[in-house]
Amino acid sequence: MNKYILSLDQGTTSSRAIVFDQAGNVVSLAQKxxxxxxxxxxxxxHDPREIWSTQAGVAAEATVKAGLxxxxxxxxxxxxxxxxxxxxxxxxxxxxxxxxxxxxRRTAEYCNHLRETHREDLIRQxxxxxxxxxFSATKIRWILDNVPxxxxxxEAGELAFGTVDxxxxxxxxxxxxxxxxxxxxxxxxxxxxxTLDWDDDLLELFTIPRSMLPQVKxxxxxxxxxxxxxxxxxxxxxxxxxxxxxxxxGQMCVEPGMVKNTYGTGCFMLMNIGTQCxxxxxxxLTTVAWKVGGQVNYAFEGSIFIAGAVVQWLRDGxxxxxxxxxxxxxxAQVEDSGGVSFVPAFTGLGTPHWNPYATGMMIGMTxxxxxxxxxxxxxxxxxxxxxxxxxxxxxAAGRPVKELRVDGGATANNLLMQFQADVLQTKxxxxxxxxxxxxxxxxxxxxxxxxxxxxxxxxxxWKAERVFEPTMAPEKVAEGFARWQRAIRxxxxxxx
Ligand code: G3P
Numbered sequence: 001m002n003k004y005i006l007s008l009d010q011g012t013t014s015s016r017a018i019v020f021d022q023a024g025n026v027v028s029l030a031q032k033x034x035x036x037x038x039x040x041x042x043x044x045x046h047d048p049r050e051i052w053s054t055q056a057g058v059a060a061e062a063t064v065k066a067g068l069x070x071x072x073x074x075x076x077x078x079x080x081x082x083x084x085x086x087x088x089x090x091x092x093x094x095x096x097x098x099x100x101x102x103x104x105r106r107t108a109e110y111c112n113h114l115r116e117t118h119r120e121d122l123i124r125q126x127x128x129x130x131x132x133x134x135f136s137a138t139k140i141r142w143i144l145d146n147v148p149x150x151x152x153x154x155e156a157g158e159l160a161f162g163t164v165d166x167x168x169x170x171x172x173x174x175x176x177x178x179x180x181x182x183x184x185x186x187x188x189x190x191x192x193x194x195t196l197d198w199d200d201d202l203l204e205l206f207t208i209p210r211s212m213l214p215q216v217k218x219x220x221x222x223x224x225x226x227x228x229x230x231x232x233x234x235x236x237x238x239x240x241x242x243x244x245x246x247x248x249x250g251q252m253c254v255e256p257g258m259v260k261n262t263y264g265t266g267c268f269m270l271m272n273i274g275t276q277c278x279x280x281x282x283x284x285l286t287t288v289a290w291k292v293g294g295q296v297n298y299a300f301e302g303s304i305f306i307a308g309a310v311v312q313w314l315r316d317g318x319x320x321x322x323x324x325x326x327x328x329x330x331x332a333q334v335e336d337s338g339g340v341s342f343v344p345a346f347t348g349l350g351t352p353h354w355n356p357y358a359t360g361m362m363i364g365m366t367x368x369x370x371x372x373x374x375x376x377x378x379x380x381x382x383x384x385x386x387x388x389x390x391x392x393x394x395x396a397a398g399r400p401v402k403e404l405r406v407d408g409g410a411t412a413n414n415l416l417m418q419f420q421a422d423v424l425q426t427k428x429x430x431x432x433x434x435x436x437x438x439x440x441x442x443x444x445x446x447x448x449x450x451x452x453x454x455x456x457x458x459x460x461x462w463k464a465e466r467v468f469e470p471t472m473a474p475e476k477v478a479e480g481f482a483r484w485q486r487a488i489r490x491x492x493x494x495x496x
Contacts, residue, residue, distance in 0.1 A: 003074040005446045006063065006235070007438040008055055010080040010164050011243065012101065012265040013312075015054040017062035018438040019073075022451065024461035026435070030061035037098060042105035044347070045098035048086045051164060052171045060230045070231025075222075076172070077239030077445030079246035079437050080164035081265075082187045085139035087150065087212070088167075090160050093175055097147050099164070100139040103265075103305060103347040107138035108356035119205065126192045126199050128279065128286030133348075133356050134303070136163060137189035137206045144208070154209050161212040163188070165240045169223060172237060177224035180214040181240035182296065186288035191216070193288055194277055196296065219245070219290040220444040239444030243437045244268040245289050248299060250440030251405045251431065252462040254455055259393070259401050261386060262437065263410035266350075267307035269389045270299040271397060280396030283352040292447060292455075300396050302351035302389030307382045308410045310344040314378055320371040328413045330375040337377035339364040341487035344381050352392040353488070358495045363487060382410065383420045384484040390424055403427040407436040422472035423480060432465040 004027060009016040015034060019027040032054040037045040063069065083102035088095045100106070114123070114131045123131055133139075140161055144151040153159050162170060166180045185191040185198075190208065192199040198213050217223055219241045225234035241249065244262060248270045251260040256274035261267060272289060277298050279286055289299040311324045321327050345358035362377070394400050404426055410416060411434050421428040433439060446452045 003072055003451065004066065004068060005075055005077060005442040005451060006059065006073050007077045007079065007442040007445070008059055008168060009243065009438040009441065010051060010055050010078070010168060012081045012103070015051065015058050016438065017055070017058040018435065018442070019062050019066040019068065020439065020442045024433070024439060024458065028062045028065035030058035030065065032058050042108075042347070044101040044103045046084065046101055048088070048095040048099045048167055051099060051167065055168060056171070056228065056230055063231065070226070070233035070235045073231065073235045074451045075236045075238035075445040075449040076226070077441030077443070078165050078168055078237065079241055079243045079441035080168065080184070082163060082184060082242035082244065083134055083136050084164050085136045085143070085161070086164065086167045087140065087143045087159055087161050089153070090158055090175070093170070096150050096153075096159065097143050100142065102134055104139065105133050105348055105356050107133040107142050108348070110138050110141070111356065122201070123189065124279065126194070126202060127189055128186065128193045128277070129189055130283060130285065130354050132354055134350065135187055135189040137202065137208065140208050140212070141206045154212050157209070157211040159212050160214070162214055165242070166214045169237055169240070172226045172228055173224045174227040176227060178214045179217050179223050181217050181219045182288045182291045183219055183242045183245040184240065185216045187242060193286065193298070218292065218294075220292045220448040222448055236449060238448035239441050239446070241290055241441060241444055244270055244301065245287070245299065246440030246444070247407055247437040248272060248289055248440070249443060250436030250438070251407060252459050253405060254459070257397070257399070258405070260405040260407065260436070263307050263382065263406065263408035265307070265309045267304035267382060267386055267389070269302040269386065269393060271393055271401070273298050273300055273397070283354055284392050284396040285351070290444065292444065300393055302393050304385045304389060305347045305350050306344045307385070308408065309346070310378045310381060311410065313344070313346070314375060318374070320374065324409070325412070327375050327379065328415050330372050331379050332415055333372040334370070334376055337380055338369055338373040339366065340369055340373045340377040341483055342374065342377040342381050343487050343491045344378065345491055351389050353492065355492060355495055358491050361487065361491045361494065363490065379413070379416045379419065380480075380484075382416060383423050384481065386420060387423050387481060390426070401426060403429055405429050405431065407431065407434045417468045421468035421470045423477055425470045425474070425477060427470070428468040429464050430466045430468070432463045
């Protein structure tokens with residue numbers, strides 16, 4: 001009987017499950033959006049139980065749609081929104097607080113304090129990250145300090161912490177397995193990416209008991225078997241990676257120097273830097289890409305917090321489009337943004353500015369400004385933020401990036417992709433299959449159970465569907481980018 005791989009992709013706005021066959025083709029797909037909670041300005045939360053119930057629901061749906069039950073699934077791979085923090089009671093499995101989402105800025109003041117007390121170098125050297133509310137550690141600390149009784153329970157060993165991968169594995173195994181992988185661990189601000197272990201100095205700095213933390217594993221190995229009733233038999237869970245690292249793997253950026261950019265809620269550009277842990281400059285992050293076959297791979301990363309989410313905001317906040325795909329047609333009604341610049345810093349700014357207090361700004365409107373100009377300015381904002389990140393990445397790597405592999409929902413937008421190639425002055429390559437996050441997790445799981453022999457076998461599944469070549473005149477590119485930089489400077493000047 002044919003066997004398949006089930007990939008669970010738990011993202012910021014939806015839970016997805018995809019069944020893949022041995023040629024890397026999609027056999028079935030199920031997806032469900034879930035509730036976003038914004039209890040205060042700058043706060044973003046998810047209900048961990050809803051994360052689990054939607055993920056379990058789509059896993060069951062995709063399995064049934066493919067005409068499968070557990071027996072014909074060779075392995076499960078998990079990929080997830082990273083940094084999002086969940087703390088739960090080990091005995092009851094109940095979360096003590098909502099998941100604090102990676103976009104949440106509530107710990108920005110505390111991060112300032114860390115910077116003022118000169119912790120930046122220590123944290124940078126050990127974790128490869130900058131001090132920012134984005135990462136998990138300050139969120140865990142917030143839960144321990146603000147949920148009544150949490151700190152005492154944590155110190156008594158009664159609480160468990162996990163990023164979303166850990167939470168899913170815990171639930172899939174009914175509390176038997178408490179693990180994460182190196183790629184997710186590297187986003188917590190608690191993980192030493194040189195020694196590949198939780199770091200005692202950092203645990204002390206953030207006052208987090210080690211007993212809460214999951215065991216850190218490779219990205220491709222059997223962690224345990226399912227114990228849920230979703231599947232008719234036990235299925236091995238054999239791959240875990242944070243969604244951006246999984247996308248890098250799914251894009252087969254397995255050689256040093258290869259770069260991908262994923263256009264999801266945010267935009268995350270990762271460059272494979274090989275097996276050496278290099279520390280970059282220019283506010284680029286160093287992160288663990290994966291550990292496969294006993295070998296650790298590192299990556300440089302540039303993180304943009306709002307990309308596809310700006311289109312969602314045009315739909316749900318402004319109401320100028322009814323569905324996300326309408327943005328392309330609307331933006332195509334005009335030649336350019338008509339002088340409108342839009343910086344969608346809804347949850348602060350990431351690479352290269354790292355400013356948690358920045359907010360959105362739209363400037364340059366006249367009586368002639370139409371919805372189409374705003375749509376166009378929104379797409380331009382995604383592209384210009386990517387330019388800033390790519391330039392920082394090039395400076396960090398000390399060499400130019402010759403081509404960019406792209407994936408994620410917004411890459412279906414040809415207008416955006418062409419504009420991206422134009423303003424980057426770099427080739428933008430869209431593969432035939434753009435769900436590379438889920439595919440990467442499937443590959444990791446499949447490799448662990450011998451479903452695929454090695455990376456060379458899966459490399460041949462990657463194919464370019466379209467190459468966007470830059471065509472815009474360099475003077476026009478320079479003029480547009482200069483205007484964007486002015487807009488950014490204005491946002492930063494407005495920000496305290
Ligand atoms: O670091 C946050 C990132 O993992 C979120 O990814 O795809 O949910 O926007 P996504």
